[in-house]
Amino acid sequence: MSNSLRLAINGYGRIGRCFLRALYESPLKNTLQIVSINEPADLATIAYLSRFDSTHGVFPGKIGTGADCLIVDGREIGVTHASVPEEVDWKGIGVDLLIECSGCYTQRHDFDRFLDAGCERLLISQPGRSAQDVDLTVVYGINHGELGSHQRIVSNASCTTNAVVPVLDQLHRAFGIGHVFLTTLHSVMNDQPLIDGYHHSDLRRTRSAMQSMIPVGTGLAQGVERFLPQLAGRVQAKAIRVPILNVSAIDVVVELGCDATSREINLLLSEAAAAQPGLIAYSIDPHASIDFSHNPHSVIVDGSQTRINGPRLANLLLWFDNEWGYANRMLEVANYWGERFG
Numbered sequence: 001m002s003n004s005l006r007l008a009i010n011g012y013g014r015i016g017r018c019f020l021r022a023l024y025e026s027p028l029k030n031t032l033q034i035v036s037i038n039e040p041a042d043l044a045t046i047a048y049l050s051r052f053d054s055t056h057g058v059f060p061g062k063i064g065t066g067a068d069c070l071i072v073d074g075r076e077i078g079v080t081h082a083s084v085p086e087e088v089d090w091k092g093i094g095v096d097l098l099i100e101c102s103g104c105y106t107q108r109h110d111f112d113r114f115l116d117a118g119c120e121r122l123l124i125s126q127p128g129r130s131a132q133d134v135d136l137t138v139v140y141g142i143n144h145g146e147l148g149s150h151q152r153i154v155s156n157a158s159c160t161t162n163a164v165v166p167v168l169d170q171l172h173r174a175f176g177i178g179h180v181f182l183t184t185l186h187s188v189m190n191d192q193p194l195i196d197g198y199h200h201s202d203l204r205r206t207r208s209a210m211q212s213m214i215p216v217g218t219g220l221a222q223g224v225e226r227f228l229p230q231l232a233g234r235v236q237a238k239a240i241r242v243p244i245l246n247v248s249a250i251d252v253v254v255e256l257g258c259d260a261t262s263r264e265i266n267l268l269l270s271e272a273a274a275a276q277p278g279l280i281a282y283s284i285d286p287h288a289s290i291d292f293s294h295n296p297h298s299v300i301v302d303g304s305q306t307r308i309n310g311p312r313l314a315n316l317l318l319w320f321d322n323e324w325g326y327a328n329r330m331l332e333v334a335n336y337w338g339e340r341f342g
Helices: 014-024 043-051 108-116 159-175 220-227 262-275 324-341
Strands: 005-010 032-038 063-066 069-072 075-080 097-100 122-124 153-155 177-187 214-216 235-242 248-256 280-283 299-302 307-309 313-320
Touching: 005 014, 005 324, 014 032, 014 043, 014 324, 032 324, 043 063, 043 069, 097 108, 097 324, 108 122, 108 153, 122 324, 159 177, 159 220, 159 248, 159 262, 159 299, 159 313, 159 324, 177 220, 220 235, 262 280, 262 299, 262 307, 262 313
Parallel strands: 005 032, 005 097, 032 075, 097 122, 122 153, 177 235, 280 299
Antiparallel strands: 063 069, 069 075, 177 248, 214 235, 248 313, 299 313, 307 313
16 A cells, blocks of 8 residues: 555545545555545544445444544544644645545635645545636546646536536537526535524525425536536526435436437437446436435436427436445546546
8 A cells, every 4th residue: 555645535524424435445445545534523423424324324344443543444544623724734644635525615725725734636526616716627537638747726526517517518419509407406415404493694595404395506507617618608507405315316408409309319328328337327217316326427317207399409317326426436536636646
């Protein structure tokens, strides 16, 4: 492990813990090494939530603790409890790449605080507030080839962008796209309360997550347009949180540039799935969302739901595990980027 890429995780919540689990379930555990976790919670709780997970089950290996460290399958991972970047000696830890999963930072001046505190590079688990706040926004399978040693702040985009962009890219290449409307049906998130309560400026998010379907804002349209600039001004999106713990879907309504049949669309996307087996999946089975929990793909195209209204108005249904699929893409981006600067 002496030549492994040394990673740290800042913010050990849903994505941070899934990232660690994804690594330990992957052959990349012999290439990438998590050496540090920074999380304000106490060590006993960190260990407990690493071992037991209501969505992804019991950790398949061994979890223990030592003096200020988490022990995972015999490997020690140092744990700090800082609330700001400057309180961690990242340089002293010897971190090659920080996986920033706190969700607290969206602007370059905040990311620069990690660099100033001794981090060499950051991979961020959400989009920057603008494209200019990061050196590159990546959707693995679309533009990860642009990663290089000159970048220091990279965003892994959002789980919804990772899911929909590969499909829209295929449709645009084959048929052209006039306009797109995207409706995300997203599982609950930790910015929602279990019961109604004061906590958020978005009044809808003060309502109980488990009792209602709740419309929320989304930046998905802007995320899509960053990767498909030819669609600028032609993408609209909305999101509805639904009361399930995990797995989300995107209902895609797209105006194609030429006539197409549902069979032609499904053939295109099933062939794309065969060509990119770790990225896109395709199925025509009669699914429910739970079927895709712990599914590592960015997107699963449900061919049974593909519809055409008239010759050019298409409707598709896309599934994705918003936690596990996204964590696996972060893992692949970290590995690919590390090979470029390592």
